[in-house]
Amino acid sequence: MPLISMREMLDHAAEHSYGIPAFNVNNLEQVQAVMSAADEVGAPVILQASAGARKYAGEPFIKHLIQAAAEMYPHIPLVMHQDHGTTPEVCQGALNLGFGSVMMDGSLMSDGKTPSSFDYNVDVTQKVVAMAHQIGATVEGELGCLGNLETGDAGEEDGIGAVGKLDHSQMLTDPEEAAVFVKATQLDALAIAIGTSHGAYKFSRKPTGDILAISRVKEIHARIPNTHLVMHGSSSVPQELLAIINQYGGKMKETYGVPVEEIQEAIKYGVRKINIDTDIRLAMTGAVRKFLAENPDKFDAREWLKPAREAAKQVCKARYIEFGCEGQGAKIKGYSLDQMAKKYAAGDLAQLVK
Ligand SMILES: O=C(CO)COP(=O)(O)O
Ligand SMILES: O=C[C@H](O)COP(=O)(O)O
Ligand SMILES: [Zn+2]
């Protein structure tokens, strides 16, 4: 199957009440890990490339690694998504490269750091929707800034995110604003702020409703029932992965991620795309540390990349199963982007706002 539209994939997930993990990839081993996990459980796949990934690997490498995945696993529906585009120009560049889905992160200005106004966000998102839907590609937008509700710290890890302190109203997506935003932009998927943040240091304790507002998901979904909700910063930061890293010389501080059971709850209320990067980083780092500590004489990179790839695969497989993706891949038709463009033009994919 050629690369497909994310809208089609998320529509399928909504129809059958499951969620799809979107994994960030930067290199060959991460792409292989996600694909082999999906193959084992029959899951559909979203591979996403951040600005950092495109800088690290180079755009042609990212593009061809994902296209190679489609060639090697022709039976798996696969979406190539651009994560956190900072301007319409960046999104246009990704569409030109063949990405079937782009995120226009208009919750921040083009520096990727300064919180933007609502009107700015509507304007840039509308521009991207116009250019993407014309060619059948999907658009994810974002309303609200990711940040830590415990401290008010904006999420600045991983090179993208606001800097400094934010107030709670900036860090929690407002359901009324979400309705106005969706009506005005007609985007396909909306990333919401509910207390999650990028990276390993999300919460100082296992999160409860005051610092991880899953109840917001329900309120937002009630207003925009067919807009697919996206959770960023949704790594679970498993304690056992932190323990492996620290056992073999690492120095990770105490930290907690987004519990899988909270994500499962959110999936019941319209979350369809769950972004995961950090858990793969933790799994690979622990496996490499362990292998090299136990095999100090080894120097062939393939030997330590293999356990790293295997550890990443186990994380991906677990999330596919936990989010309900098992066996769903084969049921997705896989429309061409041209077919999707016709559906947008005919108004078949318009958003419902209550
Ligand atoms: O949201 C993400 C990428 O857009 C990744 O989140 P994590 O850092 O929690 O894995
Ligand atoms: O958007 C956040 C992802 O975790 C990507 O991070 P990155 O920019 O370091 O690749
Ligand atoms: Zn953002």
Ligand SMILES: [Zn+2]
């Ligand atoms: Zn993100």
